[in-house]
Amino acid sequence: MPRRSQGLPLLHLPPVTTGPGAPPRSQQVYATLRTLVLSGRVPAGARLPSTRAVAAAIGVARNTVLQAIDRLVSDGLVDCRRGSGCRVVTTRSGPLSPRAATVAHPQARHARPRAFALGLPAIDDFPVDLWARLTRRRWRAATPTLLGYGSPGGYRPLREALAQHLRDTRAVRCSWEQVIIAPGARAALAITAKAVLAARDQVWMEDPGYTPAAQLLTSEGLRVRPVPVDHEGLDIRQGRRRWPRARGAYVTPSHQFPLGLTMSLARRVDLLEWAAGADRWVFEDDYDTEFRHAGPPLASLQGLDRHDRVLYIGTMSKRLLPAIRIAYAVVPHRVLDAVLQAQIASDRHAALIDQAVLADALTEGHLARHARRMRALYAERREALLHALTTSAGDVLSVLAPEAGLHVVAWLAPGIREAAAVDAAKAARLEVRGLSTYSHRRQPAGLVLGYGAASAAQLTEATHTLASLLRRLRKRR
Ligand SMILES: Cc1ncc(COP(=O)(O)O)c(C=O)c1O
Incomplete structure (x- = not known):
């Protein structure tokens, strides 16, 4: 029998849905717990039931619950301490109201940067709530x-x-x-x-x-x-x-x-x-x-x-x-x-x-938790970009995909001038940089494409757009 907690009413947690088209389980568990925490039905400071109990109650693996809790911690909604479990975060003004928390959520607040923006991490997925809480705590106790x-x-x-x-x-x-x-x-x-x-x-x-x-x-x-x-x-x-x-x-x-x-x-x-x-x-x-x-x-x-x-x-x-x-x-x-x-x-x-x-x-x-989440997110974005580049832009771009970082270099096919490619991309509101910007020598024509700040879908679509622009430039020769 799963133990009842003083905080989250376990009985109210719906089981996860499975089958084709169902969202990933950890996403569902995260959404359920987040809704519950934000509903205000759980007092601030209340302890979450153990991950084992939640896993048993809704029929998922414990790891799935751990992933969901990690995200709640990153959102600043839950605080976990070794030995004393995880608690709903208390703010001086009491628990976050659903509205306040929704407004504070990064996705709601930020428009995504343009695809291929260079040097930017996933600013759309930064744990704004958590950072605000850590900052507020420091200001309030500032010596x-x-x-x-x-x-x-x-x-x-x-x-x-x-x-x-x-x-x-x-x-x-x-x-x-x-x-x-x-x-x-x-x-x-x-x-x-x-x-x-x-x-x-x-x-x-x-x-x-x-x-x-x-x-x-x-x-x-x-x-x-x-x-x-x-x-x-x-x-x-x-x-x-x-x-x-x-x-x-x-x-x-x-x-x-x-x-x-x-x-x-x-x-x-x-x-x-x-x-x-x-x-x-x-x-x-x-x-x-x-x-x-x-x-x-x-x-x-x-x-x-x-x-x-x-x-x-x-x-x-x-x-x-x-x-x-x-x-x-x-x-x-x-x-x-x-x-x-x-x-x-x-x-x-x-x-x-x-x-x-x-x-x-x-x-x-x-920081370690954020880095873990970001590593998974960047791997997904990188994968999407590389897939799009090889499947839909292979005739106009060949990719140098390093094993680290947040950008790739794509060489332009013979006959496409770098400056023309950069101008055409800019006109289509894509933020690409020419490789020659970074060199004193004559370099093979190439583009530097950042992928940290754009979603996988955005990168795929932007790559299609870029490929057709480049094809047009090649035809014009
Ligand atoms: C090679 C390199 N060094 C450093 C930085 C970052 O510098 P800063 O800490 O000034 O933001 C960047 C940013 O894009 C970079 O590309």
Whole structure:
């Protein structure tokens, strides 16, 4: 017999429907529990029945209930603690009314971005309610420490939580003191570059590469020097030959931007040797490796470095939202002071309450849960895009589909000019980028297509539209 709970009336849970056309079971369980919680019939603070009891009552596997509960937690409707089970969330104003919660739900509030938007995560599926609750909790309990100026390194609990996270997930070798919080990856790049390089120093930049990083380094008075990228990553031999006096290298080894390839181990070792052999520095931008769709997780370049030559940079822009503006640099002890001085001279620090909220999200497991959900969602979106590209656009586009990240590169068939393709796509309200935007060299014509922020259906439809536009362009030749 399933146990009755003080909170959810188990008897009112309808069984799931099965058969052709029925929604997935976890979706049904989620919808049922969500409706019940939002109905206000369950007092805030009431404990949910055990997942085992719910599973038995409605005839589904316990895992199905766990998935549904995970989503309720992400929505901020339920809070689960190890040992004490899951409770309906209490707000100061009592349980969320169905109306308030519906209005607050992200899908209701946001229009989806255009298909192929580059660099955007699934902003349509961000747990807005949860974030609002975590933020409200922090503001309400804010102590003077969080309301004045903070330490230039960042909010200590966040630095500690991130250090742990990076050691566990990216094999980064660091203590919490080495983690410096900055308002964005570019800000992190700016303070680290300022700290270790001098004006007019040369810096190798991947070509094709992340143009905003090149612009930032140039604006810091550095001389950016393009080095070609091949299937193994940055071509270090060419770098040594062309720009032997360079003192820095900016790389995206885990997921080269924009091509998406992974730097080979041989190249990683070579790059670290290059840096260790003189007073040189490697800026490792690890911007979106959380989302790896195949193969084992990759370790960072920083984790391989035995000579303290790597300045590791990561960001929350893909993992959560670009709007959160929290990134971090992990720096060797011997340059820590110089980086902190550079931070004081520029932004001083990122918004403190936001740092505290992120620390809570990390330590309470919300971030890990969100990443799990997003990994599944991005796998579905990527699959839909690749399927559409190969089945309906194979004659005009051939795809380079990296195993990580939130975008793919599609080469244009001979005879289709990149600029014409980009213009035609823009006119059809599709947000595609030409590969040449990211390069100093002549590249084969190609498009960079983001898939993080658009639904599978949107991507499929947009790919059909793009394919017919490209066919028209080819005919016009
Ligand atoms: C290579 C690379 N680095 C970093 C970022 C993100 O930077 P930020 O933290 O400033 O949003 C992006 C965003 O698209 C990127 O493509």
